[in-house]
Amino acid sequence: MSVYDAALVNTELSKKTSIFGLHLWVVIGIVVGAVIVLILFLLSLCVTACRRRRGGEGEIRHQSKLSGGGEITPVISKEIQEIAHASAADHRPIVPQAVPEIQIDMGKVEHRVVFSDKGASSGESRATSGADTGSIGGSGSLPEVSHLGWGRWYTLRELEEASNGLSHENVIGEGGYGIVYYGVLADNTRIAIKNLLNNRGQAEKEFKVEVEAIGRVRHKNLVRLFGYCVEGAYRMLVYEYVDNGNLDQWLHGDVGEVSPLTWEIRMNIILGTAKGLAYLHEGLEPKVVHRDIKSSNILLDRQWHAKLSDFGLAKLLNSENSYVTTRVMGTFGYVAPEYACTGMLNEKSDIYSFGILIMEIITGRSPVDYSRPKGEVNLVDWLKTMVGNRKSEEIVDPKLPERPASKALKRVILVALRCVDPDALKRPKMGHIIHMLESEDLLSRDERRIARESSNSTLEDNHPGRESANKQSSEGISDTSEGDSSRNHNYSWR
Ligand SMILES: Nc1ncnc2c1ncn2[C@@H]1O[C@H](COP(=O)(O)OP(=O)(O)OP(=O)(O)O)[C@@H](O)[C@H]1O
Numbered sequence: 347m348s349v350y351d352a353a354l355v356n357t358e359l360s361k362k363t364s365i366f367g368l369h370l371w372v373v374i375g376i377v378v379g380a381v382i383v384l385i386l387f388l389l390s391l392c393v394t395a396c397r398r399r400r401g402g403e404g405e406i407r408h409q410s411k412l413s414g415g416g417e418i419t420p421v422i423s424k425e426i427q428e429i430a431h432a433s434a435a436d437h438r439p440i441v442p443q444a445v446p447e448i449q450i451d452m453g454k455v456e457h458r459v460v461f462s463d464k465g466a467s468s469g470e471s472r473a474t475s476g477a478d479t480g481s482i483g484g485s486g487s488l489p490e491v492s493h494l495g496w497g498r499w500y501t502l503r504e505l506e507e508a509s510n511g512l513s514h515e516n517v518i519g520e521g522g523y524g525i526v527y528y529g530v531l532a533d534n535t536r537i538a539i540k541n542l543l544n545n546r547g548q549a550e551k552e553f554k555v556e557v558e559a560i561g562r563v564r565h566k567n568l569v570r571l572f573g574y575c576v577e578g579a580y581r582m583l584v585y586e587y588v589d590n591g592n593l594d595q596w597l598h599g600d601v602g603e604v605s606p607l608t609w610e611i612r613m614n615i616i617l618g619t620a621k622g623l624a625y626l627h628e629g630l631e632p633k634v635v636h637r638d639i640k641s642s643n644i645l646l647d648r649q650w651h652a653k654l655s656d657f658g659l660a661k662l663l664n665s666e667n668s669y670v671t672t673r674v675m676g677t678f679g680y681v682a683p684e685y686a687c688t689g690m691l692n693e694k695s696d697i698y699s700f701g702i703l704i705m706e707i708i709t710g711r712s713p714v715d716y717s718r719p720k721g722e723v724n725l726v727d728w729l730k731t732m733v734g735n736r737k738s739e740e741i742v743d744p745k746l747p748e749r750p751a752s753k754a755l756k757r758v759i760l761v762a763l764r765c766v767d768p769d770a771l772k773r774p775k776m777g778h779i780i781h782m783l784e785s786e787d788l789l790s791r792d793e794r795r796i797a798r799e800s801s802n803s804t805l806e807d808n809h810p811g812r813e814s815a816n817k818q819s820s821e822g823i824s825d826t827s828e829g830d831s832s833r834n835h836n837y838s839w840r
Pocket residue numbers: 518519520521522523524525526538540569585586587588589591592642643645655656
């Protein structure tokens with residue numbers, strides 16, 4: 347460009363325009379700048395849109411109305427990815443470990459569950475399809491059933507159909523980790539569906555533990571886990587339905603003046619529970635410690651058979667090892683002292699809880715009951731004092747339709763006392779407990795001596811200053827009598 351041309355351009359650019367009297371070069375500058383900003387803006391929009399598409403559609407929340415009960419199902423975040431489902435073609439088992447990490451957004455009222463899955467990729471559309479459609483039949487091409495090694499994978503649709511859309515009418519109860527619904531499958535099998543809530547990171551953990559623990563368990567005194575459902579935000583466990591409530595309801599509920607639980611029924615419940623526990627402790631490798639033995643976890647069928655439920659707190663243990671947990675779980679009144687103090691957990695903690703359960707069953711009293719007079723609040727202390735005062739006949743549940751035979755009563759009290767020995771090492775194993783419970787013979791001198799010692803040490807442990815009670819208790823379970831109790835001042839523990 348010549349000097350002349352440059353001067354001409356300069357003159358033209360310096361001319362004032364009609365836009366606010368601005369110089370032409372200023373106007374051009376503004377236009378160019380605006381175009382650049384616009385391009386940058388459009389580019390950033392594109393990039394964001396692409397990322398969203400790749401990342402799984404962002405956080406779109408939706409609610410679905412179930413056509414069944416009209417109930418609002420859990421709010422689901424589409425951040426949640428399904429674990430890799432087995433396709434219809436290959437039917438590979440679902441590996442529980444593949445369940446994504448959960449970040450929880452707790453809310454019992456709306457049963458809201460928000461799982462955050464960093465690693466998941468495929469299967470998302472399938473996973474949430476049921477909820478997407480907002481109706482029960484939304485799973486489309488999902489396989490209805492995936493057979494696992496030990497159980498069955500249920501689709502959300504199946505479980506919703508079985509339970510009238512997880513309706514309020516189907517709610518059986520609610521525990522710390524979820525709501526339990528009654529359901530009937532298409533083949534008329536009755537089931538209990540435990541819909542796990544997002545208990546601040548606990549839900550998935552419990553899910554995995556429970557699936558691993560119960561999945562391989564088969565025993566007539568343990569509630570059977572049929573399978574589970576992992577779909578979208580849902581984590582559900584599907585159990586056999588046990589149709590006669592739980593022991594807590596029958597012991598402490600409003601059953602009238604006379605309890606339908608006869609002595610024989612109670613002894614069978616104790617024995618059945620013992621057998622279920624023995625299986626967990628001694629029949630499995632690695633063994634399973636239940637950690638939450640209590641009356642509300644003993645389910646009953648119409649024939650009063652006991653079935654131990656709720657393995658949510660179970661930990662799988664390697665044989666011979668104790669497991670130190672940082673968080674003591676279990677239920678107040680049933681927890682072994684060493685477990686409560688140190689977090690030291692092994693099957694002997696279950697034995698302690700089982701001893702408390704026996705006491706609860708024979709007395710009809712709760713392990714801790716603040717509505718009772720001072721000396722009777724703690725069941726173990728009261729029972730030991732009663733035994734020490736030679737009043738063991740008076741401890742039985744007044745609602746029992748008939749009084750038990752003295753020998754049978756003393757035998758079961760002795761077993762309970764041995765189970766709650768403060769020294770965990772001295773507590774008997776479940777197998778031995780079953781043997782003692784089933785024995786029609788007199789309990790051996792050794793058994794009676796050990797019970798006397800554990801009775802003393804319990805009292806000393808709990809109440810160091812209560813010497814007279816110790817002495818009385820010692821006398822109460824002394825083994826001086828080999829014959830008829832009427833010939834003796836002390837109890838004949840036989
Ligand atoms: N398989 C089942 N069949 C019939 N009823 C069941 C079944 N499983 C649980 N229930 C009932 O559902 C209720 C809730 O059970 P869940 O195990 O969730 O809680 P819980 O044992 O009462 O309390 P938590 O486990 O929090 O200590 C209980 O009252 C129990 O009787």
